[in-house]
Amino acid sequence: xxxxxxxxxxxxxxxxxxxxxxxxxxxxxxxxxxxxxxxxxxxxxxxxxxxxxxxxxxxxxxxxxxxxxxxxxxxxxxxxxxxxxxxxxxxxxxxxxxxxxxxxxxxxxxxxxxxxxxxxxxxxxxxxxxxxxxxxxxxxxxxxxxxxxxxxxxxxxxxxxxxxxxxxxxxxxxxxxxxxxxxxxxxxxxxxxxxxxxxxxxxxxxxxxxxxxxxxxxxxxxxxxxxxxxxxxxxxxxxxxxxxxxxxxxxxxxxxxxxxxxxxxxxxxxxxxxxxxxxxxxxxxxxxxxxxxxxxxxxxxxxxxxxxxxxxxxxxxxxxxxxxxxxxxxxxxxxxxxxxxxx
Numbered sequence: 646x647x648x649x650x651x652x653x654x655x656x657x658x659x660x661x662x663x664x665x666x667x668x669x670x671x672x673x674x675x676x677x678x679x680x681x682x683x684x685x686x687x688x689x690x691x692x693x694x695x696x697x698x699x700x701x702x703x704x705x706x707x708x709x710x711x712x713x714x715x716x717x718x719x720x721x722x723x724x725x726x727x728x729x730x731x732x733x734x735x736x737x738x739x740x741x742x743x744x745x746x747x748x749x750x751x752x753x754x755x756x757x758x759x760x761x762x763x764x765x766x767x768x769x770x771x772x773x774x775x776x777x778x779x780x781x782x783x784x785x786x787x788x789x790x791x792x793x794x795x796x797x798x799x800x801x802x803x804x805x806x807x808x809x810x811x812x813x814x815x816x817x818x819x820x821x822x823x824x825x826x827x828x829x830x831x832x833x834x835x836x837x838x839x840x841x842x843x844x845x846x847x848x849x850x851x852x853x854x855x856x857x858x859x860x861x862x863x864x865x866x867x868x869x870x871x872x873x874x875x876x877x878x879x880x881x882x883x884x885x886x887x888x889x890x891x892x893x894x895x896x897x898x899x900x901x902x903x904x905x906x907x908x909x910x911x912x913x914x915x916x917x918x919x920x921x922x923x924x925x926x927x928x929x930x931x932x933x934x935x936x937x938x939x940x941x942x943x944x945x946x947x948x949x950x951x952x953x954x955x956x957x958x959x960x961x962x963x964x965x966x967x968x969x970x971x972x973x974x975x976x977x978x979x980x981x982x983x984x985x986x987x988x
Contacts, residue, residue, distance in 0.1 A: 650692060655684065655687055659684065712743060712744045712745070712769070713771065714773070714774060715749055715770045715773045716735065716776070717749045717773055717775050717776075718750060718777050718778065727933070729950075730950025732746070733954065734955055735957055738955055738959075739958050749764065749765050756780050756783050761786070767791075771965060772964070773793070774797065774957050775787060775795070775796045775797065776796075778799070779800040779846045780800060781800050784800065788810050793810070793968075794808075794810040795811045795812070796813065798847055800846060809972060811960050811961075812974040813953060813956055813957055813975055814848065815948045815949070815976065815979050816977060817848050817851035818852075819855075820980070820981055821851075821852050821859070821900070821946065822858065822859050824928060824981045825856060825898075825900060825928075826859055826862070827983070828898060829863040829865060832898070834865050834897050836866045836867070836896035836897050836898075837865050837866075837897065837899070838871050838872060838895070838896040838898070839872070839873060839899075839902070840900070840902065841853070841873065841879075841903070842879075843873055849903075866896075867896075872888045880909075885912075895919075898925070900928055901929045903929055903931045907945070910927060921986050922985065922988060926986065928945060928987045929946075930946045931945060931946070931947075931948055932948055944981075944983050944987035944988070945982055945984070947982050948979055949978070949979065956975060960975070
């Protein structure tokens, strides 16, 4: 299967010569502004890996105006990340109205220096969609550009920032309570633990609140079972296993703030010789296809990625049409899926 995009691929898709495309990508001056903008736009759409980003920005600034939405996130989503489904649906929605979608992944350095992505041209960007951007100062930066902005989830203090932008969230509290209440009743739970950074973002905070309230409702002990730490810790090799080993005893059930954490936790439990669900029940939140294989399917809450993409497009279309309209905060329904890890 061919995965790497070549100069010839770009040339063939535009019916241009390979030499012309090469000149553009190497920032040669002997190419018209219109052709330059066309090639660089196609190179970005095809995910060509060696585009001169400075050339792209300069060409798009001087070339023909193109309407686009920018999708900005703190990481590049793989095929199993919720961002992948949102991007696919969002692009389909905006294409019907003549817009294209540009993708921008920002780094820790960009956030620290408050630097915009190099190929984000605000003069040709009609709207911005943000995913997993949980830094207040960078949120302020994007909202200061004079472009309609929508956040899908946001930093925990987002509402106090009073930004002129809409917020799109998945429903967290009701579904978390529904899932945990059913498991408390079925398995007669007396102990549960929360895994995640409960101040990482609005969604994690709301899931933790629902976990805590459900535990209190059913008289379930959580005091010594939680694994709560800064989000950066969970990706460190062996860190989760060490946290489990420090505990005198483990709870009957772990609720993880998302499915990725659940994957890490299950791996660590297996390393310690423990079985899921026989020894410990595990549930998550997201509904990622990568963790719902027949061998090890996860009880989780499914996030409606397609609906998030559609709703994001509709809210931004409304803001473009009515610039003075007030920002919205909208929650989309989620659905509990009971599977093998916590039947």
